[in-house]
Amino acid sequence: MAVLLAGGAGYIGSHTAVELINSGYDVVVADNYSNSCPESIKRVEKITGKTIKTYEVDIRDSQAIEKIFVENDIDAVIHFAGLKAVGESVQKPVMYYRNNIDTTLSLLETMSKYNVKNIIFSSSATVYGEENPVPYFETMKRGVCTNPYGWTKAMMEQIFEDAAKADPELSVILLRYFNPIGAHESGMIGEDPHGIPNNLMPYVSQVAVGKRECLTIFGNDYPTADGTCTRDYIHVMDLAAGHVKAVDYIMNNNCVEIFNLGTGVPYSVTEIVQTFEKVNGIKVNHVYGARRDGDLAECYANADKAYEVLGWKTQRNLEDMCRDTWNWQKNNPEGYGR
Ligand code: NAD
Ligand code: UD1
Secondary structure (H helix, E strand, O other): OEEEEEOOOOHHHHHHHHHHHHOOOEEEEEEOOOOOOHHHHHHHHHHHOOOOEEEEOOOOOHHHHHHHHHHOOEEEEEEOOOOOOHHHHHHOHHHHHHHHHHHHHHHHHHHHHOOOOEEEEEEEHHHHOOOOOOOEOOOOOOOOOOOHHHHHHHHHHHHHHHHHHHOOOOEEEEEEEOEEEOOOOOOOOOOOOOOOOOOHHHHHHHHHOOOOOOEEEEOOOOOOOOOOOEEOEEEHHHHHHHHHHHHHHHHHOOOEEEEEEOOOOOEEHHHHHHHHHHHHOOOOOEEEEOOOOOOOOEEOEOOHHHHHHHOOOOOOOHHHHHHHHHHHHHHOOOOOOO
16 A cells, blocks of 8 residues: 655654554655755665655646656555745745645645545644643634644645545545654654754754754743743654554545644643753753743643544653654754755
C-alpha cells in the first residue's frame, strides 16, 4: 500500500516516513523544498534501508502532481505541505492563503480524478482559537484564529469536511497537532528551521549549541504556576506513530474524523528550559522578556479520543524530547546544511 506524503521532506513528514516504512507501508514523497531539502529524505533512506520515490513538485500544480498518481498506486495521501510561520503569515497573508489553500484544492481535485479516497491532514491546535477553555476536545467548535496561518488551517478543515459531505466515499482525518518537538532517536533527522527560529525548542537548542546568545522567555506574568505559558509538547516520533495509526484506520473505515495529537500534559517554558539543561548537562542562557503578541497562557489537549478510536497514545516523556532534540542539534549544528 502506498501513501503519498505531500510536503514529506519537512520536519514532521520525514519522521512520519520512517514510521510508515517501518510499519510496512510504501511511501512516495512530493515536495518543492521551499522549507526543506532532499537531504532529509536521503537520511530517511539511510535509517530505514529503503529507497524512497520522490518528486520535486509544487503541490499547487495540478498537472505536475497528476504524474504522481499516474505512476504510483496511491491508496492514501497525507497532506503536510504548507507554510507554517505564524509571524510571516501576518506579514504575507495572501502568500499563506494562496499556498496552503491551493495545495489542498489541487490534492482534492487530483485525488478525485484518480479515485483516491483517503486523505489525512496536518491541522493544528491553533484552530481552537482563544475562546475555548483548556483542555481542548475535538467536539469543541473551531474558534476565532489569531493569525492568517491559523485561518488557513480552519478553512482547510472546512474544505475537507465539505468535500467529504459531497462525496460520501471520501474519507478524511484531520489531525490537530499540539507542539511537536524532539527528533528521531538516531539524531540523523530533525527540525531544521530557516534563519532565526520562531518556535521555542529550536531556539533553546541553538542557544545550547552556541548559534544564538540568549533565549528570551516571552512573559512570566501569565496566570500559570510559574508565570510562563504552558503548552502540550509532543515527541515528533510519537506524532509520527499517530499518523501510522491514522493510516491504518482510514484504510479500514469510511470516515470523517478529527483527532487531537498531544500528550494531554502541559509544561511551562521554564520547565522546558530546566529539563533541557538537566537532561543534557548544558546551560541555556535565558532572560525573561515581554509577552509575545497572540500567545495564549495555556494550550493542551484532551487526547482520549485518539486512544479510544486509534489505540494511540504517546510513549515518550519530556526528558526524551529534550535529549533527542539535543542529539540532533549537536550532531548537526548547521541542520542539513542547506
Ligand atoms: P515543514 O515546513 O518542515 O514541512 C512542510 C513541507 O511542505 C516542507 O518540506 C515544504 O518544503 C513543503 N511545502 C510547502 N509548500 C509546498 C508546496 N506548495 N508544494 C510542495 N511542498 C510544499 O513543517 P512541519 O513542521 O513538518 O509541518 C508539517 C505540517 O504540519 C504543516 O502543514 C504545518 O502547518 C503543520 N503543523 C505543524 C506544526 C509544528 O509545530 N511543526 C504544528 C501544527 C501543524
Ligand atoms: C506556535 C503557533 C501555532 C503553531 C505552532 C507551530 C503562535 C501564537 N502559535 O505555537 O499556531 O501551530 O507555533 O508552528 O505563534 N517562547 C519563548 N521564547 C521563544 C519562543 C517561544 O518564550 O523564543 C514561548 C512562547 O511564548 C510559547 C512557547 O514558548 O509560550 C511555545 O512557543 P512556540 O514554540 O512558538 O509554539 P506556540 O506559540 O505554542
